[in-house]
Amino acid sequence: MQASEKQKIIEVSNLNLSFGKKHILKDISFYCYEGEILGLMGISGAGKTTIVRVLVAQLPNFTGKVICAGMDVKKSGIKILQKIGYVPQLESLNLYYNFTALQNVRIFGSMFGLSKKEAIEQGKRIFQVLEIPEDTWKSKVKDMSGGEKKRVSIALGLINNPEVLFLDEPTTGVDASKRFDILNYLRKLNREIKTTMVIVTHDLETSNICDKVVLLRNGQIVDFDTPANLIYKLPSNGEIARLKIDELSNKIIETIQNKDYVKYVLRVGKNDIEVYLHDINNNIKKLVDQLVDNNILVSSVTRGEASFKRYFQIRMQSIEQSKNEV
Amino acid sequence: MGLKESFSRIIKLLYKEFSLIKGDKRALFMALALPPLIISAFGFVGVISDIEGTPINCAVITYDSLGYYYPQYNTTYYNSTWDSVFINMFNNGQFPRLKLKIFYNASEDPYSMHEARLDLASDKVDLIILIPAEFSEAIDLGFPAIIDNIPDGSNIETIKDSLNLMYTATNIFVETNNITPQINMNSRPVYGVPQNANEIMAWASTISLPFLIIGSCLTLTILSVVNEKPIPRLLITPAKKGEVLAAKYIANSIIMIAQCVLTVTFASIFGLYISGSIVDLFLALFAIGFYGMCMGLLISTISDTETQANQLLVAVFLIMILLSGMFIDISNMNIVLQVIAYGLPFAYAVPLISEICFKAKGIFTNPTLFWNFMGIIIICMVMIFLTYLIFKLKRKEV
Numbered sequence: 104m105q106a107s108e109k110q111k112i113i114e115v116s117n118l119n120l121s122f123g124k125k126h127i128l129k130d131i132s133f134y135c136y137e138g139e140i141l142g143l144m145g146i147s148g149a150g151k152t153t154i155v156r157v158l159v160a161q162l163p164n165f166t167g168k169v170i171c172a173g174m175d176v177k178k179s180g181i182k183i184l185q186k187i188g189y190v191p192q193l194e195s196l197n198l199y200y201n202f203t204a205l206q207n208v209r210i211f212g213s214m215f216g217l218s219k220k221e222a223i224e225q226g227k228r229i230f231q232v233l234e235i236p237e238d239t240w241k242s243k244v245k246d247m248s249g250g251e252k253k254r255v256s257i258a259l260g261l262i263n264n265p266e267v268l269f270l271d272e273p274t275t276g277v278d279a280s281k282r283f284d285i286l287n288y289l290r291k292l293n294r295e296i297k298t299t300m301v302i303v304t305h306d307l308e309t310s311n312i313c314d315k316v317v318l319l320r321n322g323q324i325v326d327f328d329t330p331a332n333l334i335y336k337l338p339s340n341g342e343i344a345r346l347k348i349d350e351l352s353n354k355i356i357e358t359i360q361n362k363d364y365v366k367y368v369l370r371v372g373k374n375d376i377e378v379y380l381h382d383i384n385n386n387i388k389k390l391v392d393q394l395v396d397n398n399i400l401v402s403s404v405t406r407g408e409a410s411f412k413r414y415f416q417i418r419m420q421s422i423e424q425s426k427n428e429v
Numbered sequence: 430m431g432l433k434e435s436f437s438r439i440i441k442l443l444y445k446e447f448s449l450i451k452g453d454k455r456a457l458f459m460a461l462a463l464p465p466l467i468i469s470a471f472g473f474v475g476v477i478s479d480i481e482g483t484p485i486n487c488a489v490i491t492y493d494s495l496g497y498y499y500p501q502y503n504t505t506y507y508n509s510t511w512d513s514v515f516i517n518m519f520n521n522g523q524f525p526r527l528k529l530k531i532f533y534n535a536s537e538d539p540y541s542m543h544e545a546r547l548d549l550a551s552d553k554v555d556l557i558i559l560i561p562a563e564f565s566e567a568i569d570l571g572f573p574a575i576i577d578n579i580p581d582g583s584n585i586e587t588i589k590d591s592l593n594l595m596y597t598a599t600n601i602f603v604e605t606n607n608i609t610p611q612i613n614m615n616s617r618p619v620y621g622v623p624q625n626a627n628e629i630m631a632w633a634s635t636i637s638l639p640f641l642i643i644g645s646c647l648t649l650t651i652l653s654v655v656n657e658k659p660i661p662r663l664l665i666t667p668a669k670k671g672e673v674l675a676a677k678y679i680a681n682s683i684i685m686i687a688q689c690v691l692t693v694t695f696a697s698i699f700g701l702y703i704s705g706s707i708v709d710l711f712l713a714l715f716a717i718g719f720y721g722m723c724m725g726l727l728i729s730t731i732s733d734t735e736t737q738a739n740q741l742l743v744a745v746f747l748i749m750i751l752l753s754g755m756f757i758d759i760s761n762m763n764i765v766l767q768v769i770a771y772g773l774p775f776a777y778a779v780p781l782i783s784e785i786c787f788k789a790k791g792i793f794t795n796p797t798l799f800w801n802f803m804g805i806i807i808i809c810m811v812m813i814f815l816t817y818l819i820f821k822l823k824r825k826e827v
Contacts, residue, residue: 159665161826181667189665191827197662214666263666271827 109136110173112267112299113158118167120157126322127153128165133317133327137266140293140300142309142330144415145319151303153322155269158301159187172266185215188265188298192272194252197259200245204235204255207244208262215263222262229258232295233288250281254288261292267299274306286312310411318418325418334414338366338379341409344387347374349400358397362390367417374402377413455733459740467747483758485591486530488545488554489516493564494536511565511574515602523605524598526590530554549581549619550788552797556580556591573611582621583787585632592616620704620787627700634701634786636755638692639778642714643721643749645688650681650725651742654820655732661825670821674726678813681722689714705785709792713781716805720774723812730819749773772808777801 111134118131128150135141143151156162158171160183169176172186191197198207205223212222230240233254239247244255253273260268273289274282290312293300302309310316310330318326318333326333334341348355351374359378360368364386367379380386387406394401409417450457493512519529531548533541548554559577567574576599580591592614599612622631654660654677663673689711697703703710724745732738752759752766753775759767770776781801784790792802 156826161665181669184665184667187665189662189827191662195658196827197659199659211663211666214663214668216667 109138111135111170112137112139112173113141113301114168114170115154115158116168118154118157118165118169120153120162120165128157129323131167131319131322131324133315133324135299135301135315137299138293138297139314140289140302140312142313142316143301143303143319144305144307144310144316145325146305146419148321149319150322151305151319152271154317154319155271155301155303158267159189159269160184185263186266188260188263188268190257190260190268190270190273192275194244194256197256198244198252201243203241203243204230204247204258205240207255207259211259212262217263225262225264226258229261229292229296230255232292233258249277250284253277253281253285257285257288257292261296261298264296265298267301270300270302270304272304272306273302274304274309282306282308307412307415316411318415320419320422325422330411330414333418334409334411337409337414337417339381339383341414342379342383343407343409343413344378344380344383344390345371345403345405345407346376346378346391346394346401347403348376348394349374349402351376355394355399358399359390359394362393365390369413369417377409379409379417453734453736456736456740459737459744463740463744467744467751483761484526484528485556485587485594486528486554487519487556487558488531488533488548489519489529489558489560490533490535490541490545491516491560491564492535492562493560494534509565511568511606511608512560514606515560515564518602518605519598523601525594527556527594527598546579546619549579552581554581555584555587558595568608571609573613575613575615577615577617580616580618582618583783588616588618588621622702622787625700626702630696630699631702631786634696635779635783636753636775638696638714638782639717639775642685642689642692642718643724643774643778644746646681646685646718646721647725647728647742647746649684650677650722651729651738652735653677653681653726654729655735655738656729661827664825665827670825671817674817674820677726678722681726682719685715685718685722689718701786703786705789706791709785709790710782712792713778713785713802716802716809717774717778717781719809720778720805720812723809723816727812727816727819730816730823749775752776754779771804774805774808777804781805 113133113135115134116132118128119126120128131150131154133141143154145151153162157165157169158176160171160176160179160181163177163180165177171183174183174186176183199210202210205226208226209219209222212225213219217225227240230237235251235254235258239251244252247255257270257273260270270289274285277285286309289300289302292298293312302313313330315328316326316330316333317324326336328336351370356368356370356376359365359376364381365378366381369377369379371377378390380390383406387404391401391404450460491509491512494509516529516532518524519527522528531545531554533545535541538544542557542559545554545557549557557579559579561575561577564574564576576595578591578595581587595614595616599614602608603612622628660673664670692714693701693707693711697707725742728738728741728745732741748769752762752770752773754770755775759770759776762770778801781792781798784795784798784801785792790798792798
């Protein structure tokens, strides 16, 4: 199905929110289609969690149009809660540690009108998708490992088979390997259960599983697009030349930066830089030749694509620069 | 060297500890303000209240004016001099704390004793003083005279007080009137604890049962809201705040039913004297426990941290004890304190338990007891409303 044929399950237009005199959200507009994963990204205080609170009808005093799970949040109010799932950042805020995983599932399932049997069946189904070991299902949550707790927490968010699942910082506080696992589980859930997901995060790796990303800063949208399109917006359309230069110094970086065909230079290691060039095909050789002519020893040159992390870094730096210039 | 480093680390840890304490400003405020507040409250109660003691309301019946028939002279002799003196002294307030509430002349009203007993049963009076026939004659002839007193035995304080006060009164009577005969006293409390019942438990029950039930219900519920971290998460389901609270009230009430059944059962096993209905006692205990639960949930909802909840628990419990009427009778307190005291459970709980256990009164048959019971229920309703309001207004965010 093409994106244009899909239903917009989340649509936010000109969302504004103030707490007293403080303008928290300023003209926020974005959307998301059914079955997509949307990332709300930005540094702390950008307004990510506040947007989610508006979407889950916890902050009613906003202006603008907000559609969530196909319902107008302003009109439907808390009725929307029947159609959404929520996974908080901390498991302790989501799980009753003295109950078993299945008891937790039963409690939260019953809030959505599920019978004991239905809740447990649904819970078991999600536990299986999330590969939570069966022998732990009847263990108290407090005795589970950190990763298992996180997955039970995600399972609770899905207990009502929601149209939209909100996840608040799902990878925060877990080590690199588990972070990778969690992102994989989320992708797997999205494919198997087809739930639309909204992930609030400042972990840029999460963009790997996102269909669209809303980049926020100080309550405003900086960019909204697919991760690939955002990277494409970088100088040289996200293509980079990676150079390893012996005895790399700031002076050398400055020399490179001053070339008229060089758009951006980023130091990424002791002797490594990433260079964003205008017309990379023709200018990469030119750059290396000029460096060699200036007795700068280039030990390796590779070509590749920028990561989302680089996009974020460059985008934020450019905003800071333009702000300083103003 | 090691000691110096250790000391230095303790200093740094102290900084951390003070920062932590400073972090919860309300808890810090309560930690510092609570002792002076409670002490001031005790002092205030003592200063403004009549610590002389509660008046003992008396019904006096005199049989002295009944005539005495002398067969040898075939005549009836009437002498009612000294009972009149005694009653006048009573009326003039010459007997400390004894207050003449009702006077019966048995020579005119043959049902005096019956009526006085009804007054005692309905708490109109605390003590019946009975001046027997030939009281004046005995004094005139120099024989030992007798005064009977019948205190309300459902209150151990009344028994002790009435006996002491009557001794004082008779001494004053003898000394003031410069009469020689000794006056003997018979004290026969009614509504007391019978021989076969556990007397200590019976006396203790009126105050200890409410404390026991309230204390256990408070501790059961005091952390119920403040400690349940997933509540904000529950509120991002169709569950409403009112429903979350209602579930807490219902669950704790069920536990309380079991608690009350166990309390009554064990008290009965150990010989608690219950002259009234056991169902009424159970209902009274349930209402008292319900108050404890409502107070516990209110404190838990107000508090932001466990420390704050525990501090409030101590404060509330101390105030409850202070204004329970154990130390100073509520009717002797300043009007402000009376209002507070009547907002606390003991003003209602103690009479409820003692009247059911000792006087066999029923909650639904005795209007006073019914309103004591309803007093607790009404306060509970107010607390439930306040708890709901605070819970509703308080921001609960995950």
